[in-house]
Amino acid sequence: MRNWLKKREFVMLMMLVVISLGISLITPAFLTPSNLLSIVMNNIILAIMAMGMTLVVVTSGIDVSVGSQLGFAAIFVGLVALLPTANIFIVLAVGLVCGVLLGIFNGILIAGAEIPAIVVTVGTMNVFRGSLLLYTNGKWVTSLPAWYTSMYNSSVLGVPIPIIIFAVVVAVTYYLIQYTRLGRSVYALGGNPVAASRVGINTDKVLLFVFAYMGALTGIASILYGAQLATIDPNAGTSFELTVISAVVIGGASALGGSGSLLGTCIGVLILGVLQNGMILMRVEPYWQDVVMGLILIIAVSVDVLNNRKKEAQKKTIDVAKAIKGGVSA
Amino acid sequence: MIKVKRSHELILLIFFLALMTIMSILAPSFLTVNNLLSVTQQMSELGILALGVTVIIITSGIDLSVGSIAGLTTIVIATMYGMTHNLAVAVIAGLVAGILCGAFNGVLIAKIGVPPILATLGTMTFFRGIALVISKGNAISDFPESYYFIGQGYIFDTLPVQTVIFVILALITAFLLSKTPWGRRVYSVGNNPVAAVFSGVKLDKVLLYVYIFGGLMAAISGWIISSRVSTARADLGAVYLMQSIAATVLGGTNIAGGSGTIIGTVIGVSVFAVLGNGLNLMGVSPFAQNLLMGVALILVLLINNMSIIKNKIVLFIKLNFK
Amino acid sequence: MASEYIVNLKHISKTFGGIKALNDVSLDIKRGEVHALVGENGAGKSTLIKVLAGVHFPDDGAEIYIDGERTVIKNPMDAIRKGISVIYQDISLFPNLTIAENICIGNDTVWKKHLNWAEINALAEQALAKVGAKIDPAMLLKDLNLASQQIVAIARAISFNSSLIIMDEPTSSLSAGEVETLYKIIETLRNENIAVLFISHKFDEIYRVASRVTVLRDGRYISSHDLAAVERQELIRLMVGRNVEYLTMKAERISEQQILKVNRLCKEGNFYNISFELRKGEIVGITGLVGSGRSEIAKAIFGLNIPDSGEIILEGQPIVIKSAADAVKHGISYIPENRQLEGLLAKNSVCQNMTLAVLDEICKYGCIDTKKETAIAREYTEKLDVRPRDIDKPVGQLSGGNQQKVVLGKWLATNPKILIADEPTSGVDIGAKIEIHKTLRQLANKGIGVVVISSELPEILAVSDRILIMHRGNIVSAMNKEGATQEAILAKALGA
Structure with missing residues (x-):
């Protein structure tokens, strides 16, 4: 397992390094600690959601409702933060519970009623967004209290709070998929659903x-x-789900299920983040961004497919060759 | 299987008729010829897009780029018109752009073998990017008066032009799917691609044309949208992307491929259009439309999967309480 | 020891959508014995083992006794906990997980809420050692070939300390040498007093490893025997319900005219230097062990497996075939080995399946001529006696034999010059088998060149005029029908 993962992620890492080097050659402002930190800080939300999406894609599912979920939960969190008695812990709890409930709603329809994930989440994307807009009547939540908004830029022991939260998310997710029965079952289900049951x-x-x-x-x-x-x-x-899915896919998770790693996804997020940041620094007109992002995604998935095909072809000949030699390879 | 399909269309039709009845009771102005015609006008753009999406989903594919193709088409038409001042040339260029986009998808999916959802996720961004680059992110409204006929005009002063186009295209698509060898191959590929290839079907060719068809429908839809709103903008088709998939699935096309009908998709699109129009007449917030569209989609599929749910509950009770 | 029997099944029935797959079946397995379960395809073997494995829940009235005690098998895990583990024919493991995980997944002793990898790897290594395999348990399963994956599956079954291991056609993907390894493993299991339920349709294997046998037919229990006391011929009679004798049909007239000539066809790792010719009116049979390259050659001629070198000459003209579509254009047709996966559009109607390869020919002004289409479908359902005679029925709902006739009809509609049939009667009941043999012979008599690939030697002997025997990618022998015997063919196929 380790070997194979290393290979796939190594290629992605190289790609990230090459892109970063290219940008830093053109604009010296790129390779500065403050800029690198800002790339990370600007993509924390994407990265956190991409962790979850990795697991979804591993089961060969997809969730296009996460953009709506984000808006829904954010508004609720905001409204709660405006209450006079609110504090940071209440806000945390509300966000978490709200997200979990929305996710469970999807999960029940997908697992219980066996409606394909893409169909369910296209539906709930509208349901979540529609009910949110209906409830707020399109109004923004503003003048959030300082104790809440300052959270993003505060640090504990010199480490910004968003990075701490992200680290916790990564640690928990890694523990889940590496050291728990439940987490390994996610991969098993993605690899062979029939065998899983x-x-x-x-x-x-x-x-x-x-x-x-x-x-x-x-x-x-x-x-x-x-x-x-x-x-x-x-x-x-709105349409943030597509960015999240893109990051996961660039990170190497297969749409056919069964494969995908946290490290790969992190690299995928960074590739997107570095490109975006680099293009701004290089003063590339913003409308070029989509062209570049789209191309990167297309190239990443095409190369993946071609590589896999080559590997499969090689394996097939080896298999048959072994059978022809008539020896037990074990 | 055929029974299941029929029952889905039946459920949907009953659902649709119930919806019509409710709307006509709640909104007296709903059930008038003029209003119904305007419903068909409102559904045409989405409907045409959904025709392409239906064909694609029947092959067990998906196309997330149709919205971007529609947007790109509007920009190409506007830009070409700005350069040549010849509307015919401009429109043809727009449609050709749509076909080329579809072909690009087709090559990625059919020749290279990228899973459709990933290929079109990439091209969705890519095509939108091209549209943004050409237009420099601006909206273009430099059109001659004659351009608005397609999206705003009427035939015999009553029939909206876009409705007529939608009906013609729906008939053509239905004909292609049910009466031509290509249509047969589309279903065979969605049903069992291996067996299709083993029967001499050229899988890559079939898929290539399927995505080209999807691109062309998206382009026609984009053309009508820009004519209706008198503007070209890169993001014009984006709202219809998820709706077109939802309407197609609501119409009974199986997301796993192999089955689906144009009549189903037309009903699916109609449900959305009636919902939108009726709620509008009742003065309900437009935000409720989104909500109800999602609810309609989920509800119909839940009813469709009732037997699965029932079996699960029965088995659960059997194992735990007996 | 509470009971002589490890498992007793009584009154097992299972209904799927109104169809009784199992009807009041019983099965008794003694502790530590190797028990064979035989029956034709569709006899209910798979359903029965899935009931035993907890995949299917039997209909009301079923009685299951394990170790003499009445019990209920709730689900697959429950079966494992009760000492029953299964090695499925399709292996049914996880390509994306490590070998250690594949062995330990679901094993209560190590597969706990929190996973201890040292424990898991240790258990896996222990299990692998028991079957004599030296594989690194940290490797991914997908990096192993099929035979090694099978061995992992066995190691997994052993690691549960089961008292009964069910093996569903375990040799179907193994080479001859690997089969020997499997026999040794089964021997070891028997010595440890672990019972094995062995599903196979190869009599040599059954007589080699098993001591008792149970016969199923049409979802019903027929009888159980000590294998020492029952003859092979009798066993076949019990399976099919009557005496079976394939009709040997002679060619009417084999002309000198070559219809197909394959000249030094090579594909690295598949087959080497394959040359043979096929004359008008002749049926050539190709046989050999699984993995000897039979199907690969068929696929090469049909454009699905592009050879590295060599030529294919059709009616004296060298032709280039790069895809199945090319092959069809040249009048070559192919009945694939795996009907469900490669032959049929299960959800589509008989009519749509039959006309799939001739869509362009039944066109009028670019659209399908429905009259012509139904005429073709009617013609071949009549000719091949497809039952029921409903051309609008989805083929998925037909029996195996009738499905195969639909595939055959699809190719006959193309007016082929050459028909390659890969295991044309697998999963088909005996009556339909003989009908298919007859049809193949009639086609040959009409001047179509027919190639039949089969691992069933009596079938090859019955239908072919000439027999080619393959071994490790080479044609090692060609025999005429006269003088060919099963023993002689088998010896060549085994490389003797």
């Missing part, structure tokens, strides 16, 4: 968990969202 994995439960976890991470992201921007648009997060 045969070895006693409750596939419905695993799917429900994956979408609930996606919701939980979106909830956490929504807390940071309000804190970062200080005002919350009920349209917040």
